[in-house]
Amino acid sequence: MLKWLFGQTSSDTAEVKGPSGKGGSGSGKPEVLNLTPETVTQAALEQMATTPDPRLREIMEAAITHLHQFARDVKLTPAEWLVAIDFMTRVGKTCTPERQEFILLSDTTGLSALVNLMHDTTAMEVATDTSLLGPFFRENAPHFKPGEQICKNISNGEVAMYGRVTDVKGKPIANARIDIWQTDENGLYDIQADASGAMDSRGVFTTDANGNYLIRTVPPLDYSIPMDGPVGALVRAQKRHGMRPAHIHLLISAPDYRELVTALYLSTSKYLATDVVFGSSSEDLVANVVENDPNCPLKGMPAVHYDFTLARMSEADRRSGRVGSDPSKIGAN
Numbered sequence: 001m002l003k004w005l006f007g008q009t010s011s012d013t014a015e016v017k018g019p020s021g022k023g024g025s026g027s028g029k030p031e032v033l034n035l036t037p038e039t040v041t042q043a044a045l046e047q048m049a050t051t052p053d054p055r056l057r058e059i060m061e062a063a064i065t066h067l068h069q070f071a072r073d074v075k076l077t078p079a080e081w082l083v084a085i086d087f088m089t090r091v092g093k094t095c096t097p098e099r100q101e102f103i104l105l106s107d108t109t110g111l112s113a114l115v116n117l118m119h120d121t122t123a124m125e126v127a128t129d130t131s132l133l134g135p136f137f138r139e140n141a142p143h144f145k146p147g148e149q150i151c152k153n154i155s156n157g158e159v160a161m162y163g164r165v166t167d168v169k170g171k172p173i174a175n176a177r178i179d180i181w182q183t184d185e186n187g188l189y190d191i192q193a194d195a196s197g198a199m200d201s202r203g204v205f206t207t208d209a210n211g212n213y214l215i216r217t218v219p220p221l222d223y224s225i226p227m228d229g230p231v232g233a234l235v236r237a238q239k240r241h242g243m244r245p246a247h248i249h250l251l252i253s254a255p256d257y258r259e260l261v262t263a264l265y266l267s268t269s270k271y272l273a274t275d276v277v278f279g280s281s282s283e284d285l286v287a288n289v290v291e292n293d294p295n296c297p298l299k300g301m302p303a304v305h306y307d308f309t310l311a312r313m314s315e316a317d318r319r320s321g322r323v324g325s326d327p328s329k330i331g332a333n
Contacts, residue, residue, distance in 0.1 A: 041068040090230040098191045100330055103135040104231045107277035116261075117281075119320065123258060125168045125311035129282040131263035134249060136189040141179060141202045146214040147298060150203040154218055156185045159289055160296050160303040161215040161264075165207050165252060168309055172211025176310070179204050179251040180215060187223035214297050219289065220246040222269050225276055235276065245269035245280050250308075257310040258317045264306060 033043055044064050051057040070076075094101040106112045112132055120130055144150060149158065165176040181202035183189055190200040207213050224242045226232055235242045246266040253259045264287040265272060265280045272280045280286075287304045290296075296303035 087230055094229040100135045101229050101231055108231055108235055110278045113278040122316055123311045124314050127168055127309040127311035128260055128262055129284050130261050131285060132279040133261045136191055141199055141204050144203045144205055147216055149216040151201045151218045153185045156218055158301055159217055159219050160298040160301045162296055163305055163307040164211040165308045166211050168311060173254045174207060174209045176207040176252055176254040178213055182220045182248045183223050185218060187221040220248050222246045222271055240276055242276050243271045245271040245275055252308055256313050258313045260310055
């Protein structure tokens with residue numbers, strides 16, 4: 001499906017049909033399109049009707065139909081069209097293996113949240129609510145033992161996270177993998193803070209035989225999305241604050257279970273209702289930091305207690321993939 005996205009070879013390309021017009025050296029009136037603002041959309045759809053991949057054809061037919069109607073609705077001018085072309089060009093040029101400006105654009109327009117919410121409706125079972133993967137996920141994070149600290153600088157204090165990972169019936173899931181990542185003591189992700197690529201404030205933990213996990217980290221901070229690029233300029237032009245509520249990202253997986261991409265948002269943040277990327281969309285993902293939690297395995301430490309539930313994996317889950325990616329993997333093929 002959609003093989004053209006992944007470097008389709010010439011042998012895979014469908015035969016291109018030539019024009020059927022009567023122009024050239026022959027006699028008679030030449031056949032032309034005679035387009036109007038109302039008929040150009042159907043002409044484009046007819047040319048694309050030969051697309052052999054049915055899903056690509058469906059997507060492009062809908063995209064062209066809505067894009068053309070958008071241009072008609074706002075009466076798009078040539079100057080505005082060029083501004084949009086320039087903006088998208090700058091978005092592309094801003095992308096690097098460490099920074100995905102297109103994902104940021106998708107996030108700030110609510111498209112990532114929409115795709116994620118639609119994906120949630122395909123789950124076989126109701127499990128822990130999901131949230132956005134975001135543009136700062138990285139693969140191959142270091143592995144830690146239960147209770148080890150993932151952050152290099154703990155000058156702002158420490159916080160424990162503990163709980164269980166179970167299925168929807170409460171059965172513990174042993175050896176579940178928990179990827180965790182968050183901002184550091186300055187409100188920056190390691191990709192932003194360290195040009196060397198060194199990893200910090202992220203790691204991988206594994207649940208024990210009873211599904212228990214224990215993580216030591218630092219309190220996350222409210223932070224601004226990157227505002228130095230074209231997406232930031234657009235957010236400023238819209239008079240939006242560009243802030244995200246303090247949160248901790250988690251990606252939890254286990255064999256035969258649907259991968260859970262989620263995040264816990266601190267209840268003390270003032271940006272929960274105005275998250276610039278629309279990630280804090282579930283009350284169930286709002287967490288409280290409890291001082292001197294008597295049930296926390298790390299005694300005397302502020303703690304967040306949260307139990308996660310995974311749904312069973314379906315065949316559709318195996319095909320659909322996750323909503324997001326390690327920036328270094330996008331465009332690498």
